[in-house]
Amino acid sequence: MSGHDRTVLRRLWRLRSARVGLVVIGLVAIAAALGPVVAPDAVDDCLLAEELAAPSGAAWLGRDADGCSIAALLAHGAGLSLRVGVAVVGISAVLGTALGLLAGLRGGWTDRWLMFVLESFQAFPGFLVALSILAVAPRPSEGLVIVALCVSGWVGYARLVRGQVLLLREADWVTAARALGHGEIHIAVRELLPNLVSPVIVQATFGLAGAILAEAGLSFLGLGVPPDTPSWGSMLHQGRSYLLAAPWLSVWPGIAIAATVMAFNFVGDALRDALDPTLNASVSPP
Amino acid sequence: MSGWLLRRLAMLPVLLLAVSVAAFLLAELVPGDPVDFMIGENATAERKDELRAAYHLDDPLLTRFVRFHEELLSGELRSLHTRRPVTEVLGEKLPHTARLAGAALLVSALLAIPLGTLAARRRGSWVDAGSMGLALVGISIPSFWLGPLLIIVFAIGLGWFPVSGADAPGSIVLPAVTLGLGMASILTRISRAAVLDVLGRDHVRTARAKGLSEGAVVRRHALRNASIPIVTIVGLQLGALLTGTVITEEIFAWPGIGREIIQAVRARDLPVVQGSVLLLAGTWAVVNTLTDVAYAALDPRVRLE
Numbered sequence: 177m178s179g180h181d182r183t184v185l186r187r188l189w190r191l192r193s194a195r196v197g198l199v200v201i202g203l204v205a206i207a208a209a210l211g212p213v214v215a216p217d218a219v220d221d222c223l224l225a226e227e228l229a230a231p232s233g234a235a236w237l238g239r240d241a242d243g244c245s246i247a248a249l250l251a252h253g254a255g256l257s258l259r260v261g262v263a264v265v266g267i268s269a270v271l272g273t274a275l276g277l278l279a280g281l282r283g284g285w286t287d288r289w290l291m292f293v294l295e296s297f298q299a300f301p302g303f304l305v306a307l308s309i310l311a312v313a314p315r316p317s318e319g320l321v322i323v324a325l326c327v328s329g330w331v332g333y334a335r336l337v338r339g340q341v342l343l344l345r346e347a348d349w350v351t352a353a354r355a356l357g358h359g360e361i362h363i364a365v366r367e368l369l370p371n372l373v374s375p376v377i378v379q380a381t382f383g384l385a386g387a388i389l390a391e392a393g394l395s396f397l398g399l400g401v402p403p404d405t406p407s408w409g410s411m412l413h414q415g416r417s418y419l420l421a422a423p424w425l426s427v428w429p430g431i432a433i434a435a436t437v438m439a440f441n442f443v444g445d446a447l448r449d450a451l452d453p454t455l456n457a458s459v460s461p462p
Numbered sequence: 463m464s465g466w467l468l469r470r471l472a473m474l475p476v477l478l479l480a481v482s483v484a485a486f487l488l489a490e491l492v493p494g495d496p497v498d499f500m501i502g503e504n505a506t507a508e509r510k511d512e513l514r515a516a517y518h519l520d521d522p523l524l525t526r527f528v529r530f531h532e533e534l535l536s537g538e539l540r541s542l543h544t545r546r547p548v549t550e551v552l553g554e555k556l557p558h559t560a561r562l563a564g565a566a567l568l569v570s571a572l573l574a575i576p577l578g579t580l581a582a583r584r585r586g587s588w589v590d591a592g593s594m595g596l597a598l599v600g601i602s603i604p605s606f607w608l609g610p611l612l613i614i615v616f617a618i619g620l621g622w623f624p625v626s627g628a629d630a631p632g633s634i635v636l637p638a639v640t641l642g643l644g645m646a647s648i649l650t651r652i653s654r655a656a657v658l659d660v661l662g663r664d665h666v667r668t669a670r671a672k673g674l675s676e677g678a679v680v681r682r683h684a685l686r687n688a689s690i691p692i693v694t695i696v697g698l699q700l701g702a703l704l705t706g707t708v709i710t711e712e713i714f715a716w717p718g719i720g721r722e723i724i725q726a727v728r729a730r731d732l733p734v735v736q737g738s739v740l741l742l743a744g745t746w747a748v749v750n751t752l753t754d755v756a757y758a759a760l761d762p763r764v765r766l767e
Contacts (some may be wrong), residue, residue, distance in 0.1 A: 196498055262565055284496075292476075299477040299747040300484065301705040308739050312492045313729040345673075389604055396606040397724055419614055430607035438602035445598075 179451045188443075194450075197442030204254045205437050211251025213372035228422040238424040241414055251431065254404035257388045257436065260318065263294055264325045264387040265380045271326070273331025273376055277364050279334070280341025287338075294331055302328035303390060318401050325390055329383070336379055340372055374451040381444035385437045390432050408433050470754050477747040485740040486530045489732050490523075511638030521718060534740075539733050541726075548737035552719065556741070559718035562641065562711065563703050565634050568694070570649050575692065578653025582661060593650060600647030605706060609640040609713035610733055626715035635712040641706050645699045653693045656688035663687075690757070697753025701746040 190195045222244035229240040237246040306324035313320050314386040344350060345368070353367050392399035395409025403410065408429040415426030514520055518529065533539040537547035544551075581593040589595045616636060617625040624630040660666060661684050670676075708720035713720065719738050727735035 198517065295473060296477060296480040298750070299480055300743050301746050303705045303708070304739060304742055304746075307723070307727070308488055308735065309491075311735055312488055312732070328515060385602070389632070392604060393606060396604075397712060399727065402507045409606070412610075416610055419610055421619060423614065426610050430604070430611070433607060434599075437604070438598065441598060441602055459704065 180389075184447075184450045186447050191446045191449070193442040194446030195287070197439040197446070200435050201443065204324040204432075204439075205258065208255035208258050211248065211255055215245065215248035219410055227458065228418060228425075228462065231424055237428050239423065240411065240425055241418065241422075246411070246424065249302070249406040249411060250408070250428055250432055253350045253408040253411060254436075256318065256405060256407050257391060258435075260322055260325070260391045261321045261387040263385045264329055264391075267322070267384040268329030268383065268441065269333050269376055269380050272330035272335075273337045273369075273372065275330070275333040276337025276339075277341055277368065277372075279362055281345060281360060281368070285370065290334070294334055297328055300328060305392060306390065307397070309400060310394060316402050318335045318405065321391055321394060323402050324394075325387055327388070333376060333379060336375055337372055339373060341368055344368055344371055344385070345388035361433045376446045378451060381440055381447055385440035385444070388440070389437050427439065466553060467755060467758055470651065470758075474747065474751045478744055480696060481743040481747060482531065482740060483527070484743070485736045486527050486564055488736050488739065492732065530736075533738065539737065541734050542731045543729055548733050551722065551734060552737050552741055555717060555719045555722050558716060559704075559707050559711070560595075561714060562634065562707055562718060563700070565638035566645065566703055566706075566710075567700065568643035569638050571696070572644035573646040574577060574649035575653050575685075578650040579657050579688075581650070581654045582657035583676070583680060585658060590654075594654070597647040597650040600643050600650075602762075603643070603646060605640050606709050606713060608643060609636070610709060612636045612640060613713075614758070628717055633714075637710050637716050640713065641703065641710040644706065645703060648715075649692070649697060653688065653692055656691045657684050660684045660687045694753060694757045697749060697756065700749050700753075704742055704746055704749075 188198075222242050226460065227241055227243045228239060229315050237250065240246055240249065253290040275290060278351035279287045279406070302325070305328045306321075309324040310316060310320065345363075350363060350367050357365075363380065391400055392407070392412070395407040396413045398410070400409055400414060401407050412426055412433075415422075418425050470610045480558050496688045500746075507518045518526065520528075530539070534548060540546060541548060577593045577596075581590040584590050595733060613625055613636065616622050623631070623636050627633055657680070664678060666683050674682075707716075707718055708723060710716065711718045711720035712724050719742060723735060723738040723742075725731075726738065
């Protein structure tokens with residue numbers, strides 16, 4: 177860890193919202209890690225006789241319509257949310273950064289062509305794209321949800337990185353690297369990439385919130401992961417039928433989604449401040 | 463008109479073409495032979511060939527692409543289940559979606575602009591911190607959780623509004639609030655930032671110096687200038703609002719395009735899915751382009767970039 181990283185972390189920890197966010201994310205991660213260990217059979221090992229049981233000592237968040245422990249389902253769902261979020265953001269950020277670098281550095285036709293592709297992709301609302309892909313898919317799966325969300329996910333990163341590269345490529349140190357005879361790849365990887373990390377990380381943090389929300393939304397509509405995979409979204413889907421009889425079916429997964437999404441938004445806001453103190457944290461990405 | 467604006471406008475037909483290609487290709491992506499789907503895998507080869515010829519399934523891709531649009535526009539493209547023309551189905555649903563989106567926009571503007579302005583005027587106070595906190599909570603609460611909560615409290619508990627549907631007079635309130643609150647959160651932050659930016663400028667100081675009341679300064683000098691970024695974000699969010707209708711309509715059984723898509727997806731009614739996607743994505747492309755154009759018209763600096 178470099179000195180700069182430590183300064184950033186210290187600035188981050190100084191903000192109360194960032195501390196709250198990091199703690200919540202930590203708790204979700206612990207739940208995701210422990211869930212499969214403590215309750216390996218969250219879905220198979222259910223007590224049908226105790227369907228819709230209210231929160232009690234035995235099942236402290238209650239049981240759903242199939243008699244499954246909501247606490248166990250939540251923990252498994254946490255794993256799914258984080259896996260989908262990290263995979264979608266990871267793939268989108270790497271792909272988007274690579275294409276943005278290519279467009280910004282090459283310029284000319286490469287840039288024009290890539291910008292055309294980018295604008296065409298932007299003509300589609302991301303959620304609608306994912307929904308359409310899942311609609312025609314033979315059978316739902318976690319991998320398919322990830323792919324469906326990546327299809328429009330990379331666009332934001334590509335646009336961000338291209339814009340940054342257009343600014344940076346005229347900088348003196350880049351000109352110096354060119355004068356020293358370094359090639360395009362060296363300039364992209366060694367000179368530009370380190371300066372792109374900060375904005376991409378900030379965007380990725382908001383992206384995690386967006387991907388988790390999107391997965392839950394798709395699963396809520398019954399189009400996300402397979403029915404036997406515990407997901408916060410599909411739990412809410414089931415809860416809708418029991419809003420009055422068993423509100424705990426809707427309350428807990430809703431809190432889980434809102435708290436996790438809020439945590440990533442908190443950390444994203446704080447990271448933006450910590451990484452670039454000259455920026456005013458007042459505008460969130462739409 | 464500048465080159466930038468012309469280029470942006472010229473892009474619109476291209477985008478619409480991309481949207482229609484994508485809607486068409488959706489059917490091509492479905493795995494398996496459509497003939498098997500129609501009459502089962504065990505039918506004789508002759509019968510399959512017959513059907514394939516009858517539905518022109520062996521024609522080149524481009525021919526089928528053109529025919530898809532001909533059929534769609536002439537009303538020959540029909541729902542697989544109800545046999546009603548897709549255009550007729552969508553024409554019936556569109557006004558509901560437009561009404562819901564409009565109401566949600568109104569809800570968010572009425573909430574966000576006063577709240578954001580107040581937060582900017584009282585910068586650093588508890589009003590500011592409170593409204594920004596509320597905005598962050600609003601962004602993070604998923605509509606598919608907020609909707610059911612509102613139903614529990616205001617429809618079932620207090621009985622103020624109907625649980626679902628669009629027939630009763632007050633039925634639009636809960637869906638509009640559900641859909642509008644997320645947008646209101648974003649808009650509050652934008653309004654605050656925009657008003658703060660303007661309040662620091664020279665002409666505002668002049669207005670104050672000549673003795674105008676603070677209310678008049680904000681109304682006449684700050685809000686008017688702050689309206690440019692606010693209008694832009696409203697335009698950009700209108701697209702997001704359209705996708706948001708999918709989930710909100712599903713929660714409240716609101717009879718619009720969004721609910722139609724979900725039902726069609728569940729029933730594997732591909733022509734209706736294609737038509738709805740075409741309509742929603744097409745509207746999104748048009749709205750985004752108009753926003754960009756309006757932005758450039760309002761703020762001459764954009765055109766110089």
